[in-house]
Amino acid sequence: MSSLSLTLIGAAREASDAQVPGLVDHEFASRLAAKDHTLWGQAAEDEAAQRLGWVSPFESSRPLVETIVQLRQELAAEGVDRVVLAGMGGSSLAPEVICASSGVDLVVLDSTDPQQVAAALNNLQRSVLVVASKSGSTVETDSQRRIVQHAFHEAGIDPFSRTVVVTDPGSPMNEQAREQGVRAVFEADPSVGGRYSALTAFGLVPAGLAGADIAGLLDEAESAIDLLIEDDAANPGLQLGAAIGGTSPLRDKLIIADDGSPLVGLGAWIEQLVAESTGKEGTGLLPVIVADGEPELTRDADDALIVQIVDADEEEGASVDADPTDIVVSPHVVRTGGSLGAQFLLWEVATAVAGSLLGINPFDQPDVESAKVAARGMLDSPAPASSEPAIDQAVEIRSSGDDSLVSASDATVTEAVKALLDRVPENGYLAVMAYLDRISESHLEELRPQLSAVCGRPVTFGWGPRFLHSTGQFHKGGPAVGAFLQITTSAAEDVSVPERPFTLSELIAAQASGDAKVLADHGRPVLQLHLSDREAGIAQVLDAIANLAS
Numbered sequence: 001m002s003s004l005s006l007t008l009i010g011a012a013r014e015a016s017d018a019q020v021p022g023l024v025d026h027e028f029a030s031r032l033a034a035k036d037h038t039l040w041g042q043a044a045e046d047e048a049a050q051r052l053g054w055v056s057p058f059e060s061s062r063p064l065v066e067t068i069v070q071l072r073q074e075l076a077a078e079g080v081d082r083v084v085l086a087g088m089g090g091s092s093l094a095p096e097v098i099c100a101s102s103g104v105d106l107v108v109l110d111s112t113d114p115q116q117v118a119a120a121l122n123n124l125q126r127s128v129l130v131v132a133s134k135s136g137s138t139v140e141t142d143s144q145r146r147i148v149q150h151a152f153h154e155a156g157i158d159p160f161s162r163t164v165v166v167t168d169p170g171s172p173m174n175e176q177a178r179e180q181g182v183r184a185v186f187e188a189d190p191s192v193g194g195r196y197s198a199l200t201a202f203g204l205v206p207a208g209l210a211g212a213d214i215a216g217l218l219d220e221a222e223s224a225i226d227l228l229i230e231d232d233a234a235n236p237g238l239q240l241g242a243a244i245g246g247t248s249p250l251r252d253k254l255i256i257a258d259d260g261s262p263l264v265g266l267g268a269w270i271e272q273l274v275a276e277s278t279g280k281e282g283t284g285l286l287p288v289i290v291a292d293g294e295p296e297l298t299r300d301a302d303d304a305l306i307v308q309i310v311d312a313d314e315e316e317g318a319s320v321d322a323d324p325t326d327i328v329v330s331p332h333v334v335r336t337g338g339s340l341g342a343q344f345l346l347w348e349v350a351t352a353v354a355g356s357l358l359g360i361n362p363f364d365q366p367d368v369e370s371a372k373v374a375a376r377g378m379l380d381s382p383a384p385a386s387s388e389p390a391i392d393q394a395v396e397i398r399s400s401g402d403d404s405l406v407s408a409s410d411a412t413v414t415e416a417v418k419a420l421l422d423r424v425p426e427n428g429y430l431a432v433m434a435y436l437d438r439i440s441e442s443h444l445e446e447l448r449p450q451l452s453a454v455c456g457r458p459v460t461f462g463w464g465p466r467f468l469h470s471t472g473q474f475h476k477g478g479p480a481v482g483a484f485l486q487i488t489t490s491a492a493e494d495v496s497v498p499e500r501p502f503t504l505s506e507l508i509a510a511q512a513s514g515d516a517k518v519l520a521d522h523g524r525p526v527l528q529l530h531l532s533d534r535e536a537g538i539a540q541v542l543d544a545i546a547n548l549a550s
């Protein structure tokens, strides 16, 4: 019996009741299990044909467990018990959730902020580097790899004996790893896309080396698979997919509250899976991660669904028609409970269902490339600043695509932020994109609920460049109803990237300006706050927004 539980209330229940019978009649679930690549329309057929390996991960994943556990034991015998994971998006989000939920340590390097990367270069004698990249060509991951391997070398440690690579067969990184003679190379199933790869080598290798129970994770998923591939109205994958992708009019903001769930950070993994899979062709679903009591949970917005991730035990036996009276928030709620392995599969099936109902291809990410190209262009020839910034103490204020945001050279942060909030459409959202250190500057997230309280709309908070591999696709390919607040800074100490023509400061600056340009080219308002003094700037921005919210 799988531990999955699903409660649908209000518009979520109505959408499920309306859409699931058709999904059952069309045998969506069993055709998905059979890897039928025609389920998402002709335009998606080619990509879907190469991206359905996740529906049956066990055959290729089970054999990895013993090898991973044995490697962990070998490393432990050498005194190596600290795992540093270099990977972006689907190459790091799942291991991060698996380890956080299992209570084991994992250092996730999914940043190009020099301060955050430099802070991870310690305890190298005890450390092993896992470099995870499906394509093998992600600039952040390659840069992180070069920096950590150089640090190993400087510490007198053979970098290749402490490097484990996870990548697709034939990727550039695969070939390089074998030439270098790294400790181990794990080839992942090439028929699984990054955000669907939680139950493949991308989820299992870093988490298993860190000490998580990856055999148990596969058991959890395997206990749910039969339920999820059945052409039956009780199939929770069909129900959840219909609930999130089948509301009419579409409730495209998924307000995700995972406080109290033992699945620590599952919301961030769902965010990439759903936003990057559906946010295209002017439609899509935007997960908004919130904490209990925050503004989005106290509103009954007609374009939102509340999604609660709850502890399976609390939900044990809950019926799908649970009485909504115990719901203290909007009457339109999805509540999911279950083990982590089962939830990974549940949300993957639901996203595939939602993609079909939305009429889009849930397996590509066409707009992410535009930001990568723009960043490369900025690296090759840094564009002069579009305009002289307004200076407000420790903050330089610029706007991309809408000069009205910065009315005068003496504009203040408060005035500029207010002008941006006025540009959030009534069915829109604000995205905060902070290119800073999400480990030591996590308190910056305080401004998210405050901005939501002021503008009355959902606010997302993404750390740059991490969000570029998650909600970034939705920002550019989804409905053009976003307003964007970008925060950048400089690091006291830059970090060079061995044998590359740029430093991390130059790279992260190019990524930020490239993304701002692409968003502006999409006609979206972008306010750019650059903190010339990092600490003072953070305090000043937090203070300005707290005052706005008071």
Ligand SMILES: O=P(O)(O)OC[C@H]1O[C@](O)(CO)[C@@H](O)[C@@H]1O
Pocket (backbone or CB within 6 Å): 088, 089, 090, 091, 132, 133, 134, 135, 136, 137, 138, 141, 194, 195, 276, 365, 368, 468, 469, 470
């Ligand atoms: O594993 P890779 O190829 O480095 O890609 C990392 C991430 O970048 C993307 O390809 C684009 O954001 C994601 O889909 C993926 O999870």
